[in-house]
Amino acid sequence: MKFIPCSMRYALCAMLLAPRSLPLAFGQTPTESSCIACHKLLDGAQLEPVTAFANDVHAHNGIGCESCHGGDPNPALAEDAEAAMSKRAGYVGKPSRKNIPQLCGKCHSDPAMIKRFNPALPTDQLATYRTSQHGQRLFEKGDEKVAVCSDCHGNHGILAANDSRSSVYALNVPATCGRCHGSAEYMASYPIGAQQLADYDASVHGQALLRKRDLAAPACNDCHGNHGAIPPDVASISHVCGRCHINNAELFEKSPHAKAYAEMGLAQCEACHGNHKITEPTDERLNPASDEFACAQCHEAGSEGWKNGAEMYGILTDLKTKIHTADSLVSQAERAGMEVSEAKFIITSADDELIKARTQIHNYRATILRERAKTGVDLATQAVDLGRAALAELQFRRKGLAVSMVIIFAVAAALYVKIRRRDEEWKEARNEDRGSKIEDRR
Amino acid sequence: MNHSTPKTGFWKDRFPLDAVAYFFKKKTVPMHRHTIWYYLGGMTLFFFIVQVGTGILLLLYYRPTAEAAFESVQFIMTKVQFGWLIRSIHSWSANLMVAAAMVHMFSVFFMKAYRKPREITWISGVLLFFLALGFGFSGYLLPWNTLAYFATKVGTEIVSVIPFTGRDMLVFLRGGEEVTGATLTRFFGIHVAVLPMIATALLVLHLLLVQVQGMSVPPSQSENAAKQKPMPFFPYFLLRDLLGWLVALGILAALAALFPWELGEKADPFAPAPPGIKPEWYFLFMFQTLKYIPAKILFMDGEVLGILGFGLVGLFWLFVPFIDRRPEERRASRWFTAFGWAAIAFIIIMSLIAYVIPQTF
Numbered sequence: 001m002k003f004i005p006c007s008m009r010y011a012l013c014a015m016l017l018a019p020r021s022l023p024l025a026f027g028q029t030p031t032e033s034s035c036i037a038c039h040k041l042l043d044g045a046q047l048e049p050v051t052a053f054a055n056d057v058h059a060h061n062g063i064g065c066e067s068c069h070g071g072d073p074n075p076a077l078a079e080d081a082e083a084a085m086s087k088r089a090g091y092v093g094k095p096s097r098k099n100i101p102q103l104c105g106k107c108h109s110d111p112a113m114i115k116r117f118n119p120a121l122p123t124d125q126l127a128t129y130r131t132s133q134h135g136q137r138l139f140e141k142g143d144e145k146v147a148v149c150s151d152c153h154g155n156h157g158i159l160a161a162n163d164s165r166s167s168v169y170a171l172n173v174p175a176t177c178g179r180c181h182g183s184a185e186y187m188a189s190y191p192i193g194a195q196q197l198a199d200y201d202a203s204v205h206g207q208a209l210l211r212k213r214d215l216a217a218p219a220c221n222d223c224h225g226n227h228g229a230i231p232p233d234v235a236s237i238s239h240v241c242g243r244c245h246i247n248n249a250e251l252f253e254k255s256p257h258a259k260a261y262a263e264m265g266l267a268q269c270e271a272c273h274g275n276h277k278i279t280e281p282t283d284e285r286l287n288p289a290s291d292e293f294a295c296a297q298c299h300e301a302g303s304e305g306w307k308n309g310a311e312m313y314g315i316l317t318d319l320k321t322k323i324h325t326a327d328s329l330v331s332q333a334e335r336a337g338m339e340v341s342e343a344k345f346i347i348t349s350a351d352d353e354l355i356k357a358r359t360q361i362h363n364y365r366a367t368i369l370r371e372r373a374k375t376g377v378d379l380a381t382q383a384v385d386l387g388r389a390a391l392a393e394l395q396f397r398r399k400g401l402a403v404s405m406v407i408i409f410a411v412a413a414a415l416y417v418k419i420r421r422r423d424e425e426w427k428e429a430r431n432e433d434r435g436s437k438i439e440d441r442r
Numbered sequence: 443m444n445h446s447t448p449k450t451g452f453w454k455d456r457f458p459l460d461a462v463a464y465f466f467k468k469k470t471v472p473m474h475r476h477t478i479w480y481y482l483g484g485m486t487l488f489f490f491i492v493q494v495g496t497g498i499l500l501l502l503y504y505r506p507t508a509e510a511a512f513e514s515v516q517f518i519m520t521k522v523q524f525g526w527l528i529r530s531i532h533s534w535s536a537n538l539m540v541a542a543a544m545v546h547m548f549s550v551f552f553m554k555a556y557r558k559p560r561e562i563t564w565i566s567g568v569l570l571f572f573l574a575l576g577f578g579f580s581g582y583l584l585p586w587n588t589l590a591y592f593a594t595k596v597g598t599e600i601v602s603v604i605p606f607t608g609r610d611m612l613v614f615l616r617g618g619e620e621v622t623g624a625t626l627t628r629f630f631g632i633h634v635a636v637l638p639m640i641a642t643a644l645l646v647l648h649l650l651l652v653q654v655q656g657m658s659v660p661p662s663q664s665e666n667a668a669k670q671k672p673m674p675f676f677p678y679f680l681l682r683d684l685l686g687w688l689v690a691l692g693i694l695a696a697l698a699a700l701f702p703w704e705l706g707e708k709a710d711p712f713a714p715a716p717p718g719i720k721p722e723w724y725f726l727f728m729f730q731t732l733k734y735i736p737a738k739i740l741f742m743d744g745e746v747l748g749i750l751g752f753g754l755v756g757l758f759w760l761f762v763p764f765i766d767r768r769p770e771e772r773r774a775s776r777w778f779t780a781f782g783w784a785a786i787a788f789i790i791i792m793s794l795i796a797y798v799i800p801q802t803f
Contacts, residue, residue: 405692
């Protein structure tokens, strides 16, 4: 009876030999080893490990090929492949998919070892991987189609997760997960479909991360975990979403819906917002006249819950309309050159209050929402008044200008007439003067 | 014996200004083809008076600190009764004053009115024009908005390229290494105290010399003017002056009401300079010229050379009565006339280019 499979024994041998094969100082790249010297002379798939390994984070930390594959890296054996890859030298060759997690874990689960290179790096990857859907299927069901370390991180060209070229860098995570979860063919044997990547791509989160390149937006691993990737269960969804949407989650927990959803087995946030394809929520979800009216999913027309939703829609619509009115009045006054910075500041504050009011919806109580929206309504009313006052002032100015122009024109016309009269008098005086001079000369 | 006593009155006894009244009664204005240019000086004076009046009203509410300047101007424009009008008139009138002064100065130059014995009148006039530019530059910063802040930063930076004293002058102007609240307070002091004091003294001298020496007749018009009887200043010319002032007032009111001067955003010294900032139109030709000067000319820094060049042209302009002696000898000074036209063409072309091409500082 074999307690340890053959390939594992090779891996263990390699592990035992590993300290001997890690004599390189930190930061020293193992360029000259029997493996590299020999593979450099090959081509195609045999050459690829050498070229990819040049950028590998392990290579940059002085960890050579033998750490995973075993064998003797002594450069003197570059031309003696048999000796370098002999069983005596602990050569493992290509590790099987099933053994990859343990192979990586031999270092990455060893705090003392990791501390030598990157003390901030966690060492629980293998342990959490075992709890993931991937790990469970791999270890318990022997399903080798599931993702192992190298599927996400790569093999010979592994980069640090914060390197923007890395396949596990935040912006690249959806594509990395999507390599399997976006392929209908690959996922055909699983009951979860392969729509997740396309849905995420169309979601607000996908738009923010992939289009706006906003690293604060969640990628797959932010909700599902990375090494311990698992779909959040019904009870934990609000906690997962609540890591970012703190206020919404808190309000939901205190709302009458929290208990009702738990009893009904409904997935908290997901029940209204969906999961991967979370689109921008609009107020139409509270509009009884709209097909999107979310309350109607559970509440019958005319029931308390239905009315509550309709009332919340009315409160938000009222606030939005007031802000819109204020904005249009103030913009009109601004275009005419009026100083309206105070009104604009108030509108911005009212907008903030609208956002707060929308968050308040998660408490599902129209009476509380009305109270919270009051500040916004008051601000919007104040801005409307200021906008109207600015336009009234504009009219006053225009009328004032017209009156001033009439007065100025009248005075100027009178002055002109006076000048003409004086000129005539002066001309007459000059003529008389000239005449008397001629008389005198005579 | 019957002694006739001179007619007296309360005011006449206390202010015996008969000589002054007699002077104005006898004061005349020469009549010829270019008489119209004589109105420009009075027009500039009118805008200056408007500036003084509106400036005093703004002073009642303006607070010259980095923390409160912007808000106080905002308060003037939104809360003070007719505050917007006063501020808008002050800003528009400042621009019209510089424009009127510029046209007046060039008309005097082309009419060779700087020739003997009016050299000091010319010098005091040119200095008044430079002071008007100083008023504009120092006043531009006072609302403490973004455009003003960065325009002042760029404007004062130019001073630092002057050899030997440049750095000290920059620190003196800014009240430190950077444009801060200290610069604002300093500019305020210069704008409302230092410049008005010097300007008043120069203005009194300038007007006194104009009254004493009378209007200069251009050499080309001396025969024409001799044929026509001069126009008595009072009331004929004065009435025309008043009509001009009324028209100017109408234009000013329309501009202030239809295009109120914008306040913009409050200055943020830590924010990057916004795109498209440019100085006031009367400085634009100099900024554009400095842009076209290569970084190095022979062994000298291009910008230093440009500043020195403008300085030399300014000195030449100031002392032109002592350089161009031909008009007083009744000889034509065509080179100087050509220089004047070339200067006008240069200012117009450079300013237009600066308006057409987007500005980046």
